[in-house]
Amino acid sequence: MRMKVCQQLLSRAFSHRGASCAFRTGSVTLDTGRWRCAPSAPLCSSSAQDRKSHPSMLKHLRAKIRSTGPISVSEYMREVLTNPVAGYYVRKMMLGAEGDFITSPEISQVFGELLGVWMVSEWMAAGRPGRLQLVELGPGKGSLMADVLRVFGQLRSVVAGASVSVHLVEVSPVLSRVQAETLTGTGGQEASREPDPADPAYRRGETAAGVPVSWYRHLEDVPAGFSIFVAHEFFDALPVHKFQRTEKGWREVLVDLDPSDPGRLRLVLSPGPTLASSSLVQAGEGRSHVEVCPEGGAIVQLLARRIQQQGGAALIADYGHDGTKTDTFRGFKGHRLHDVLSDPGGADLTADVDFSFLRRMAGGGVACLGPVSQRVFLKNMGGDARMQVLLRNCSDPSSRKQLIRSYDLLTSPAHMGERFLFLCLLAPGRLTAPPTPTGLKLDRKSPAPLPVAGFSELRFS
Numbered sequence: 001m002r003m004k005v006c007q008q009l010l011s012r013a014f015s016h017r018g019a020s021c022a023f024r025t026g027s028v029t030l031d032t033g034r035w036r037c038a039p040s041a042p043l044c045s046s047s048a049q050d051r052k053s054h055p056s057m058l059k060h061l062r063a064k065i066r067s068t069g070p071i072s073v074s075e076y077m078r079e080v081l082t083n084p085v086a087g088y089y090v091r092k093m094m095l096g097a098e099g100d101f102i103t104s105p106e107i108s109q110v111f112g113e114l115l116g117v118w119m120v121s122e123w124m125a126a127g128r129p130g131r132l133q134l135v136e137l138g139p140g141k142g143s144l145m146a147d148v149l150r151v152f153g154q155l156r157s158v159v160a161g162a163s164v165s166v167h168l169v170e171v172s173p174v175l176s177r178v179q180a181e182t183l184t185g186t187g188g189q190e191a192s193r194e195p196d197p198a199d200p201a202y203r204r205g206e207t208a209a210g211v212p213v214s215w216y217r218h219l220e221d222v223p224a225g226f227s228i229f230v231a232h233e234f235f236d237a238l239p240v241h242k243f244q245r246t247e248k249g250w251r252e253v254l255v256d257l258d259p260s261d262p263g264r265l266r267l268v269l270s271p272g273p274t275l276a277s278s279s280l281v282q283a284g285e286g287r288s289h290v291e292v293c294p295e296g297g298a299i300v301q302l303l304a305r306r307i308q309q310q311g312g313a314a315l316i317a318d319y320g321h322d323g324t325k326t327d328t329f330r331g332f333k334g335h336r337l338h339d340v341l342s343d344p345g346g347a348d349l350t351a352d353v354d355f356s357f358l359r360r361m362a363g364g365g366v367a368c369l370g371p372v373s374q375r376v377f378l379k380n381m382g383g384d385a386r387m388q389v390l391l392r393n394c395s396d397p398s399s400r401k402q403l404i405r406s407y408d409l410l411t412s413p414a415h416m417g418e419r420f421l422f423l424c425l426l427a428p429g430r431l432t433a434p435p436t437p438t439g440l441k442l443d444r445k446s447p448a449p450l451p452v453a454g455f456s457e458l459r460f461s
């Protein structure tokens with residue numbers, strides 16, 4: 001029954017002629033554009049360091065290490081990626097052919113459209129609340145949300161009962177302007193006042209269809225209320241601590257100055273346990289090297305608390321593993337693997353997401369499903385059927401080739417299909433059968449729990 005609802009949503013959303021055969025790969029050459037889940041770089045790789053380091057960031061890091069001693073990899077990642085002046089995300093446009101990597105929403109519109117259907121379907125499953133906040137963490141160029149909103153436009157009659165608003169959590173002022181351009185056609189309105197705890201949005205705008213859009217630096221700032229959250233390639237950008245098992249116990253990997261050349265950085269092990277190594281490595285951990293992302297854990301805890309108290313759901317998609325991988329910290333520059341210590345601030349840094357850790361951090365107050373692979377999720381969501389519609393409406397041979405190639409990139413096990421995973425957090429009662437109305441005597445057994453789109457197979461009859 002529930003899967004039928006999802007099928008109907010799909011055919012209503014995608015039968016629309018205007019949405020046919022549009023894809024955005026544009027100048028990105030799909031054959032050469034690299035996503036970021038390539039093989040890991042070796043742990044200590046500073047010897048290949050080049051001399052073109054982003055000067056102010058390297059200077060800042062050297063001064064910091066000189067005054068406080070070696071810093072954790074987590075602190076290094078935080079400074080390099082999100083330092084308010086010279087951080088990689090704060091300063092640079094990194095997405096696309098001219099940047100350092102491409103992501104699924106930039107490869108194919110189908111990705112964001114299917115996530116849009118998921119959001120509508122979870123809103124319906126929650127009993128169609130009158131207010132719906134679509135919240136995205138780390139929205140990049142805003143392409144995913146643009147595709148989601150197009151689906152909402154096509155399902156206008158279904159979502160008509162809800163007042164929809166968009167809330168974007170974005171640390172980068174550069175990217176927030178790009179997102180405003182994508183979603184509102186203008187740069188939006190930048191807050192020109194001092195930060196105000198009563199109104200923490202730093203930018204506001206409105207889409208052509210009149211949907212209000214607000215930007216925040218932190219998830220905590222998003223107003224309370226029923227929300228469907230999405231985070232695609234967000235958690236992998238959060239800082240990780242790295243720990244190495246030694247004969248003397250767990251030691252933390254730190255970033256230090258190279259004594260043979262203080263202009264260079266190197267990775268070292270802490271001489272004794274650190275606060276992080278004593279508190280973040282799980283008792284009974286079997287691996288010899290682990291990466292832990294406490295910031296990711298805190299964000300998942302906050303998502304879980306919000307969903308438990310205010311209703312809603314969250315979909316987390318990223319490349320990652322289920323608590324099995326070891327050294328995944330790596331850099332990307334110009335679509336190639338890059339030494340993590342070289343050119344700090346000028347290259348992307350990332351680590352695979354540990355989904356078992358996120359599930360643990362979500363706690364028992366919400367229901368968790370997954371992780372399932374991107375291939376399974378997109379196919380369960382009706383991706384193949386959506387592709388057939390797009391191809392039916394597309395006669396240009398090179399566009400057809402591009403469509404097929406982009407969908408293959410997203411779903412093929414050889415590309416992104418198996419390495420990217422989807423996890424969802426759901427309100428506590430979401431997976432239990434709806435209660436039988438009191439006073440009613442039914443012959444039939446009570447209905448089965450409603451399946452969650454993407455996490456169970458969707459059959460097209």
Ligand SMILES: C[S@@+](CC[C@H](N)C(=O)[O-])C[C@H]1O[C@@H](n2cnc3c(N)ncnc32)[C@H](O)[C@@H]1O
Pocket residue numbers: 082089095103104105106137138139140141144169170171172175217231232233234237238
């Ligand atoms: C790898 S990009 C992914 C972009 C987009 N989700 C996509 O799939 O194309 C990471 C995004 O998260 C943002 N970001 C990184 N760290 C952040 C943080 N600590 N708080 C908020 N946003 C962050 C970046 O600026 C960027 O928009």
